[in-house]
Amino acid sequence: MTKMKKSTQEETKIHNSRLVLSTIYNHGEISRVEISRLTELTRTTVSDVVNKFIAEGLVAETGVSPSRGGKRAILLSLVKDSRHLIGIDLAESEFRGAVVNLRGEVIHRVHSPVLERDGQAALALVYELIEKLLTLTDRPILGIGIGTPGLMDPEKGVVRTAVNLDWFDLPLGDLLRERFNLPIYIANDSQVAALAEYIFDNPHKVTSLALIKAGRGIGAGIVLNRKLFYGDNSGAGEIGHVQIVENGERCRCGNYGCLETAVSTQALVKSAKSIAGNNRHSVLNQLVSQPDEITAETVLQAFEAGDPAIQALIDETGYILGIAVSHLVGGLNINQIVIAGSLARYGERLTHAIHVKVTQRSLPALAKDTKIVTSSLGKDVVILGAASLLLSHEFGLM
Numbered sequence: 322m323t324k325m326k327k328s329t330q331e332e333t334k335i336h337n338s339r340l341v342l343s344t345i346y347n348h349g350e351i352s353r354v355e356i357s358r359l360t361e362l363t364r365t366t367v368s369d370v371v372n373k374f375i376a377e378g379l380v381a382e383t384g385v386s387p388s389r390g391g392k393r394a395i396l397l398s399l400v401k402d403s404r405h406l407i408g409i410d411l412a413e414s415e416f417r418g419a420v421v422n423l424r425g426e427v428i429h430r431v432h433s434p435v436l437e438r439d440g441q442a443a444l445a446l447v448y449e450l451i452e453k454l455l456t457l458t459d460r461p462i463l464g465i466g467i468g469t470p471g472l473m474d475p476e477k478g479v480v481r482t483a484v485n486l487d488w489f490d491l492p493l494g495d496l497l498r499e500r501f502n503l504p505i506y507i508a509n510d511s512q513v514a515a516l517a518e519y520i521f522d523n524p525h526k527v528t529s530l531a532l533i534k535a536g537r538g539i540g541a542g543i544v545l546n547r548k549l550f551y552g553d554n555s556g557a558g559e560i561g562h563v564q565i566v567e568n569g570e571r572c573r574c575g576n577y578g579c580l581e582t583a584v585s586t587q588a589l590v591k592s593a594k595s596i597a598g599n600n601r602h603s604v605l606n607q608l609v610s611q612p613d614e615i616t617a618e619t620v621l622q623a624f625e626a627g628d629p630a631i632q633a634l635i636d637e638t639g640y641i642l643g644i645a646v647s648h649l650v651g652g653l654n655i656n657q658i659v660i661a662g663s664l665a666r667y668g669e670r671l672t673h674a675i676h677v678k679v680t681q682r683s684l685p686a687l688a689k690d691t692k693i694v695t696s697s698l699g700k701d702v703v704i705l706g707a708a709s710l711l712l713s714h715e716f717g718l719m
Contacts, residue, residue, distance in 0.1 A: 337366055338373075338374075339717030341367060341374075342717065343716055345374075345398065346712075349398065350383060350398045352397065356371075371397060378403045379400060381397070383396050383397065384396045401424040403423070404463040405458045407454050407464070408465075408707035408708040410468050411470065411486070411510070412537075412538070412703055414434065414435055416432065416450050418431050419704045425708060439486050443488070444491070463711060464506065464711045465504070465506075466506050466507075466513070468510035468512075468703040468704075468707045469483060469486075470485060470486070470509070471486070475506070475509075476555075478497075478498075494506075506710045508549070508710055509542070511534040512558060512706075513542065513710050514698075515659075516542065516709040517706035517709045518659050519544045521698065522696065527656070528544075529544055529656070530658070531646075531653070533659070533661070535663070535664035536662035537587065539561030540558050542706075543655070549710075549713070561579060561581035563579065563580055564577065564578045565645060566578035566582065590617055596634070603628055604627070604628035617663060624667060635671055639671045639675045639677070640674050640677065642675050642678075643676070643681075644678055646658055646678070647681075656691055658694070659694055661696035672695060
């Protein structure tokens, strides 16, 4: 009975600490009295928790509130560089990591090309990347967050399937905890990217959003009512492997006509090569000596130069993506859709085409209220998402 009581008391302390910390985090500057009012904790409890955080250097007194006739309250704020986080992105052709402070500001970056490394060699590269990052900061490390491609079990930290890395049922969380002795949190790259948008790029404080990460692969991350939605088997958002094109090309997953075969960067490059081969006046042919040299960057350059065939290709890409987005809008009634990844660089042209198709394929009342925007977080969206995952667990931000 005593042991159970101690356990309950400890859980209550942790809960109260996270509640106070998340309130300070979300409000920027706030007084003890206001924290007590918002959290419904007693003033004594709030003061005890705040004093502990001040002693640990995590929170500081930063000023006083405006005068309202009485005694002005002391304001508290998070010390953003009191702790650093490690955020890792394993979803692209190079592994990328960064040291990030508590406000999502990148302090140091490290990247390593994956090349042909997979299996144990890819795992060794993850170790190497983290070890480099740990040497770049002298602040206490809150933990390590990771965004990985494929299917994840986020509770157990197990990568169930990451085909490109040849990882199957890899207990990545346990391996990293054993090696680095730090809190480790791992989720799918698109899921953590959605979390980054919610925590670091959410000026209107929406409570639900869906993020489509479109690049080498296509995936979605969904935040519903302030919570990251994983799905029953942690596979929510695997829209890249839903058939969208009848009699389409074979996908690496084994099926045909998947969304990923139609709108990934590889699909864009393939279509651009065909355009260059069939139209000698294409801007593409001014950028390369032969179609085989075309890359995703070449396609973007031709688009920015105003090549009409490439602009039409982006419109078609947006229409196809819009079909998938219309299912999210109709099924979940999420008003905020964010496009991230390398396709986000096509900006308003792409989002307009997506919205056209959503309008055609959804209830008009739902489509009218749906905002489709591109992420402002750029290449750091998964790194910041991994940091967000860590913050959401350690600080109770969700």
